[in-house]
Amino acid sequence: MTREELIHQVYTCATCGYCRFGCVVYNETGLERHTVRGRMLLLKKVLEGELPLDDRIVDSIYMCAQCQNCTINCPTGIDFVEMSEALRDELFRQGKIPDSARMVADVLTNYGNPYAQAADEKGAWLPSKYAEPKKSPNLFFVSCTSAYPLNRVAKSILRVLEKIEYDFTVLGGEEYCCGNPLIRLGEHEKSQEMINKNTENFRKLGVKRIFTACPGCYRTLLNHYSSEFKIQHITQFLLDLVEEGKIKFKEFPKKIVYFDGCDLGRHCGVYEEPRELLKAIPKVELVEFEYNRENAPCCGGPLLGGAPDLAKKIAEKTLREAHDLGVDMMVTSCGTCFLAFMEAAKVSSIQVQIRDLPMLLPPLVEKGE
């Protein structure tokens, strides 16, 4: 987005406040500085020289989970996520990003992952037979989230793939961060380095099809990597296998509500595949949240680093709604959502079983024809 386009958007904002409707941050704090219309008014004042671009305005730009719910409701089509990438880029160049974002960026550039874990440990959880990446047209891109805090998810996927004897490869310790968090923070140079390293590895192994359980990685692989690779989210990939008859499921008589994460949902338009996959499991009863698909609220997860208390409050709202629906479990297909809900559950009195979709599958999977 050019500077001219950015300024045009600032003046296009009708200040109608429709952006407030689905904004989880605003609906917790009640402050207009956390709404798009508030930010546009502030930026207008900055452009007209009435306000300095100070910490408060910078904070207002960063106090956003970038879930894009505001864009769904905006009558003038303002895309704040696209705008904020340009804004953050500018702020990064001016050295004005908030300390919390600076810390995250430093961790990412020093460790190559957002969890401040040693890079060569990234493959530590892998069984020894995967220690050396082999050549294969199919790559399971594990993601930092599934390699460090959530290797339950990655292990589940391995077990499913082993059960159906599927030919694939993993990069283990040679897998770099996809670049997504740095892109969101406005640090484009470093993210490109990561993208280049990964692409080189994909080509070395003769990879054609890449699947991942992390929607952030999926979104980045889809939008920022070469189009020579077929990119799939794990739910799309598994649904293909179900439709090809390579996977069958045992019965699972549970009432489940599915939560749409933003990266997979609004950002990439993947709403039906996870639901279809759940419906492919016999006896699953699928129910819906009041606001679902493109209208789903954000889990709050992206704010766990910068504003943890707020993030947990946001996540707790969804927990409460899931609880009120009387479901056996809430299923998401995003590690960030899963972590946000788990963190919220720790400090909340509301108890709901939460699962990232792949975690359900190992005991249910049978090899198809």
Place this chain on the structure above:
Amino acid sequence: MTHQEVLELSQIVGEERITSDEIDLLLHSGDLAPLPESLRNIYGIKLPDTLVFPQDVEQVSAVLKFANQKDIPVTPRGAATTATGAAIPVEGGIAMDLFRLNEIVEFNPQDEYITVGAGCPWKRIIDFLENRGFQLGGYPSSAPSATVGGWFGAGASAGVGVPQYGPAGEQVISMEVVLPDGKIYNTGPRESWLFIGSEGTLGVICEVTLKIYPKPERKFFMYDFDSIDAGVKALDGLWRLKPYFLTTINSGLASMLNEVGMHMSSKPLIIVGMVGGDEESLKTRWRSVEKACMEGSFLGEKPAEEEWENRFKVGLSFKTLGPSLMALEIRIPVPELLPLLNELEDILRNERWGVETLQGDHGTVCAVIYMLADEREKVAFLNKFSYIITAARLAFKHKGFLFGVGLHNTSHMNALHGEAFHFMRLIKNKIDPREIMNPSKTVQVRMPFFMLAMSMGMMRGVPGLVLFGMELASYLPLGLLRFGLGLMGEGIK
């Protein structure tokens, strides 16, 4: 307000529900109309001293009691989606954001009512009810942001549902209102009318119980017409059928909508609407719709339904062409739409403009006149700003009324209300003798009409000079400007 008073207030509402940060004060004290700094000065507008978010009716009451004792102005606000300045705190003091009163308190499908907090956005209630097989009797076209208290405060006289069920005030079973002295008061259907349209000058609406209706089968229609005359004739027949939704789009608006990727007919007038009923009555109503629109061409149910889905966005979706927008709202009887549109052709011949109407109660429409503008071109923008006075003149001429009063339209009150205006002031003085509730609004003229007319006239004639005057005013101390206003106007506290 003194530092001590702000401290006391924070003890009333809790530290996390009060802020005096200049940025928050700025963002919670505007509305839809962009007011340049110099214009704020000319009005003598003071930023509020502090902003509070009371979390329940008891806190609203405690804040008002405190403010009344200390003689501090209080300006309540919902989503501030009008452009009349009604939500702008003019005299400083306390800005009261009702955001936290946003719960759906009770849904009773047996007795068919719903109780909601004043800060609840209408769309949340609409979605909640639609998912459970019910509909409201009325809601505004800005439902994704407009709040319950805000819309009732502004009069709630045109919107979705209104042509079928009458003015939305008739849907009110009861209200919980806090009076300026802090007294909590539960109204019945009749007394509720005192607060509907009072724009926060008589008290704070905190909770509303509304009648709801089982959601019927729905059918959507969309017609275009070869002449405005034929279209208005059809509209005159249609509103009598009491449709749930009825709106018109003129060719100027359609052309702007097409420019941003919609596919509207380019004929002089398009009518979109929806009727509901059971299978049998729907057939009858549908035939009546066809009869009323005999002179038009039917454009299909599906596109009509898409317009319905899009009903909250139409009026703003083309704004990027501006990128600013002047919007003038007047309420007139349906037959007056024809002369109005013809007159606008002449008045606005140098502008890019369009009109959307939303059906109101008793055969009136709320006509929204949109004009593309660019606020960065200050002289040209001032020129467009002067159309505000034109809108008032048109409303008056066409047996109508302004859609709201607020701050910018107070000087027309005498002309429009005559004797009734004095009666309204009597009520205001009785209920709010210390004038702490949203002062300088609605029944208190801030700027005498001759000044307004003169300045608007000059904006049209010599905008450069007005701009110079405005810039000059922004260098004068606010105290001096307010003193001058106090000599001429009546609404200086």
